[in-house]
Amino acid sequence: MKLFSCVLLVCIFFVESSVSFVYSEIIPTADKDSQPTDAVEGTEEGAKEIRINKDEFEEIVEQLQGMKELLLNMKQDYENRLKEMQEKIAALEKERTQTTDIVSQPASTTEAPIAGIEDIPMKKEEYDTVVEKLQKMESDYDSRLKEIQETYDSRLEEMQQKVAVAPQPASPETGTWSPEQPITLLSMGKSYMNISFNGLFAAAGSTAEDLETLETGGHDPNQRGFTVQNLETTFEGAVDPYFKGQANIIFQIDKDGESFLEVEEAFLTSMSLPLNLQVKAGTFFTEFGRLNPFHPHAWDFADQPLVNGRFLGPDGLRNPGVRLSWLAPTSNYTELFFTVQDSQGETAHSFRNEEALFGRDAVETRVRAMEDMLYTPRITTSFEVTDETTVLLGASAAFGPNSTGRDKDTLIYGLDMFWKWKSSYASGGFPFVTWQTEVMGRRFEAGEDVNAGLSDEVMHNWGTYSQIAWGFKKRWVAGLRGDYVDGEEEAVDPLGFERWRVSPNLTFYPSEFSKIRLQYNYDDILGSDSTEHSVFLQFEFLLGSHGAHKF
Amino acid sequence: MKIKYQLFLFLLFVISCTSTAYAKLHIVATTPDLGAIAREIGKDKVEVTSIAKPTEDPHFVDAKPSFIVKLNKADMLIDGGLHLEIGWLPNLVTGARNQKILPGNSGYLVASAGIPVLETPTSLDRAMGDVHPLGNPHFMLDPSNGKIVATQICNRLCQNDAANCDYYKDNLKDFVTRLDQKLSAWQKMTEPFRGTKIVTYHKTFPYFAKRFNLNVVETLEPKPGIPPSPAHINHIIPMMKNEGVKLILIEQFRERKIPEFVAAQTGAKVVILPIMVGGLKETDDYLTFFDYTINQIVSALNAKS
Numbered sequence: 001m002k003l004f005s006c007v008l009l010v011c012i013f014f015v016e017s018s019v020s021f022v023y024s025e026i027i028p029t030a031d032k033d034s035q036p037t038d039a040v041e042g043t044e045e046g047a048k049e050i051r052i053n054k055d056e057f058e059e060i061v062e063q064l065q066g067m068k069e070l071l072l073n074m075k076q077d078y079e080n081r082l083k084e085m086q087e088k089i090a091a092l093e094k095e096r097t098q099t100t101d102i103v104s105q106p107a108s109t110t111e112a113p114i115a116g117i118e119d120i121p122m123k124k125e126e127y128d129t130v131v132e133k134l135q136k137m138e139s140d141y142d143s144r145l146k147e148i149q150e151t152y153d154s155r156l157e158e159m160q161q162k163v164a165v166a167p168q169p170a171s172p173e174t175g176t177w178s179p180e181q182p183i184t185l186l187s188m189g190k191s192y193m194n195i196s197f198n199g200l201f202a203a204a205g206s207t208a209e210d211l212e213t214l215e216t217g218g219h220d221p222n223q224r225g226f227t228v229q230n231l232e233t234t235f236e237g238a239v240d241p242y243f244k245g246q247a248n249i250i251f252q253i254d255k256d257g258e259s260f261l262e263v264e265e266a267f268l269t270s271m272s273l274p275l276n277l278q279v280k281a282g283t284f285f286t287e288f289g290r291l292n293p294f295h296p297h298a299w300d301f302a303d304q305p306l307v308n309g310r311f312l313g314p315d316g317l318r319n320p321g322v323r324l325s326w327l328a329p330t331s332n333y334t335e336l337f338f339t340v341q342d343s344q345g346e347t348a349h350s351f352r353n354e355e356a357l358f359g360r361d362a363v364e365t366r367v368r369a370m371e372d373m374l375y376t377p378r379i380t381t382s383f384e385v386t387d388e389t390t391v392l393l394g395a396s397a398a399f400g401p402n403s404t405g406r407d408k409d410t411l412i413y414g415l416d417m418f419w420k421w422k423s424s425y426a427s428g429g430f431p432f433v434t435w436q437t438e439v440m441g442r443r444f445e446a447g448e449d450v451n452a453g454l455s456d457e458v459m460h461n462w463g464t465y466s467q468i469a470w471g472f473k474k475r476w477v478a479g480l481r482g483d484y485v486d487g488e489e490e491a492v493d494p495l496g497f498e499r500w501r502v503s504p505n506l507t508f509y510p511s512e513f514s515k516i517r518l519q520y521n522y523d524d525i526l527g528s529d530s531t532e533h534s535v536f537l538q539f540e541f542l543l544g545s546h547g548a549h550k551f
Numbered sequence: 552m553k554i555k556y557q558l559f560l561f562l563l564f565v566i567s568c569t570s571t572a573y574a575k576l577h578i579v580a581t582t583p584d585l586g587a588i589a590r591e592i593g594k595d596k597v598e599v600t601s602i603a604k605p606t607e608d609p610h611f612v613d614a615k616p617s618f619i620v621k622l623n624k625a626d627m628l629i630d631g632g633l634h635l636e637i638g639w640l641p642n643l644v645t646g647a648r649n650q651k652i653l654p655g656n657s658g659y660l661v662a663s664a665g666i667p668v669l670e671t672p673t674s675l676d677r678a679m680g681d682v683h684p685l686g687n688p689h690f691m692l693d694p695s696n697g698k699i700v701a702t703q704i705c706n707r708l709c710q711n712d713a714a715n716c717d718y719y720k721d722n723l724k725d726f727v728t729r730l731d732q733k734l735s736a737w738q739k740m741t742e743p744f745r746g747t748k749i750v751t752y753h754k755t756f757p758y759f760a761k762r763f764n765l766n767v768v769e770t771l772e773p774k775p776g777i778p779p780s781p782a783h784i785n786h787i788i789p790m791m792k793n794e795g796v797k798l799i800l801i802e803q804f805r806e807r808k809i810p811e812f813v814a815a816q817t818g819a820k821v822v823i824l825p826i827m828v829g830g831l832k833e834t835d836d837y838l839t840f841f842d843y844t845i846n847q848i849v850s851a852l853n854a855k856s
Contacts, residue, residue, distance in 0.1 A: 241655060244645055272650035276623065327623055327648060333616035335646075382616035387604075390615050422613060424604055427804040428776070429611035474778060474806070511776060512638075513677060546634075548641040551614045 193237040196544030198297045200230040206534035213493040216309020219296040228253040230296045243268040276327040283320040286376050287337045288396045289438050290416040300469045302519045302538040306483045307463030311442050313349025333382040343374035343400035350410045352403045359490035360449040362403040374400035392418040405447020414440035430474040437466040477507040487527045497527020513542040580629040581636045584691040587828040587837045591726045592705050605829035608804050614639040622647035632663035633688035660707050662700045666690045669757050680774025693758035694734050737845045744852050748794050752801040779809045791817040802826045820851045
């Protein structure tokens with residue numbers, strides 16, 4: 001009898017403890033040490049290694065609590081009955097010993113209270129029936145316990161299955177929160193938005209008195225001494241299951257020490273339109289050529305190529321609009337882009353810019369019909385030359401009205417090529433070699449300007465750059481760029497003169513999040529028959545979330 | 552003429568129908584070891600592509616446009632999670648415009664869900680190097696984690712391709728049986744070296760070391776992602792001598808100069824290991840990968856002792 005009750009107690013304890021065991025272990029504790037688990041058949045063991053999201057977790061906890069309660073009730077009930085039985089047994093035992101020992105042990109008169117028991121005559125059969133009854137009960141309880149265990153096991157397995165197929169990423173919940181813990185609002189993977197800040201600065205020395213007439217880019221070093229090139233805050237994340245959103249807000253300090261703020265990009269991108277289509281809407285860099293959509297900190301050089309500054313503008317070609325792109329269902333990558341944007345403003349430099357080009361004064365233009373928007377079609381394709389070499393080719397055009405007169409249009413067209421070799425045994429992404437080249441042409445219908453004495457004519461210009469970056473050793477990149485642009489009519493400074501430029505540089509990346517770059521520019525300004533030498537020391541840091549790199 | 556044309560169209564229709572009916576499930580795995588597991592479970596019913604090369608540093612993979620095409624056509628994406636892929640996967644997924652493989656859908660599987668993650672930092676500070684905020688992502692170097700991943704992949708394959716569910720389950724059972732046998736063999740092989748102190752280059756091997764009871768006492772990198780500095784090496788050499796460290800584990804893609812220098816100074820041995828399936832010819836699946844790795848380590852330790 002004792003053995004039986006012990007077994008029962010052990011059983012109860014086991015079920016109970018396994019429940020509480022799972023219950024407590026489902027919360028991943030800081031010490032995730034565990035014995036080898038059988039992921040396939042493991043029930044309790046598997047469960048303690050499964051990490052799940054909060055909703056599911058709470059659901060499981062609820063279920064388990066229900067179960068625990070049930071088991072507790074059972075235990076209570078069981079214990080009560082066990083107690084009863086034990087009492088009965090004790091009584092019976094006593095009786096038996098009394099009946100058997102009665103001969104040797106003369107009944108003591110002092111045991112008067114117990115004497116009452118003696119009134120119940122103990123018969124062998126009766127004793128046997130009680131034992132039988134108890135045995136029956138034992139098997140009954142055994143089967144009931146088994147049943148409970150089975151349902152419990154199956155439910156646990158079910159839950160496990162659910163957890164295993166749950167698509168949520170691992171969310172490491174490090175126990176319950178207590179008031180002493182810091183509240184993290186923006187930790188990676190735990191917030192709705194990734195935030196990063198990028199600071200890009202340059203120190204410049206030059207033979208040119210005015211660097212602003214030499215450097216074409218709005219983020220280029222603009223004076224002897226220091227330049228704040230770009231202070232960029234990036235917000236990025238999934239908007240909902242359908243869109244991804246991104247915003248790049250730029251702070252800058254100009255030559256005169258004035259701070260200003262600029263919305264460089266803010267757009268959403270569709271994640272899964274049918275027919276391989278994708279929409280981007282907001283204000284964003286136009287998908288024209290290779291370099292234009294890249295932010296300054298991702299450039300391989302401290303300044304932007306001359307042709308980009310001259311045709312696409314100091315701040316790059318960007319405006320509010322919509323872009324539709326289509327991924328061709330081919331085996332190699334081919335994508336078609338079509339962008340419609342506003343055609344006015346200084347970020348549409350060769351178009352309806354308030355500062356008209358070629359010495360003309362801007363006339364007031366407005367959008368009269370669809371053709372007064374800026375349209376940019378682009379096609380790009382990529383293939384793998386070898387296992388380690390990839391080529392990306394593209395062709396783009398941008399057309400829209402310009403501000404030198406009514407019905408005056410501009411067309412920019414370009415070809416671009418990006419080639420990259422990267423070792424199969426690359427460590428930290430090194431070693432690699434990239435070669436990037438762009439050629440652009442511009443057809444500009446310059447309107448008549450009576451005041452300036454300029455007549456109606458069509459200007460054709462072109463320019464090109466080609467650059468190589470060689471990551472020769474981990475953290476070190478050597479670069480070389482050649483630039484050429486032809487001369488613009490009515491040009492007054494190197495920004496419009498025919499010129500070529502050679503720029504070697506060397507960049508050191510202490511880590512992925514910082515860089516130091518030394519660059520030399522040799523400028524040969526054919527238009528004014530002069531040469532200029534400039535040296536830039538650029539440095540960058542990145543705080544916050546790790547953005548994904550484009551190819 | 553017209554009939555012929557119609558016949559042609561009909562044939563085309565039939566062909567396209569049959570080809571889709573027997574089409575394999577396209578799976579893209581971010582790393583080759585996840586791909587290898589998917590291959591074990593899916594066998595000839597799936598076509599698996601891995602993005603990272605087995606030989607390269609998986610933290611820095613180029614987001615090549617060809618992967619956009621692969622993801623665009625994928626029925627399933629297996630992502631390791633734990634931010635190993637953060638620098639290259641997001642843009643590929645955005646470019647792929649494939650509903651199936653977006654988070655929350657049945658085609659997107661985070662392999663690390665269900666893994667007991669090691670080294671989850673309690674606070675984030677890049678002054679401590681490039682620490683992965685969700686924990687160490689090299690979990691596939693513990694074979695029993697491979698089992699968990701295999702189960703997850705099997706469940707998901709069943710969900711996406713219910714018709715072949717039994718087939719996948721059989722493959723899983725078979726794989727787990729083979730892996731269990733191998734695992735106990737591997738553990739037997741490494742048992743004599745329980746607690747052996749080793750040095751690694753990067754924090755690539757904690758899962759491996761834990762499973763096979765090796766004790767990683769230092770890394771050549773002073774902090775994750777920061778190359779060995781002279782000061783740190785000067786600290787490591789006497790430490791290794793004192794502790795009697797006789798083994799330096801480095802990944803295939805690492806430079807050899809510094810590890811070899813340290814080895815020469817301390818009398819330790821450098822063992823160069825592939826860290827993903829396919830890194831070497833003889834490591835073309837998940838089991839042979841560990842066969843090779845364990846053999847290398849055991850023979851290096853045997854030679855020393």
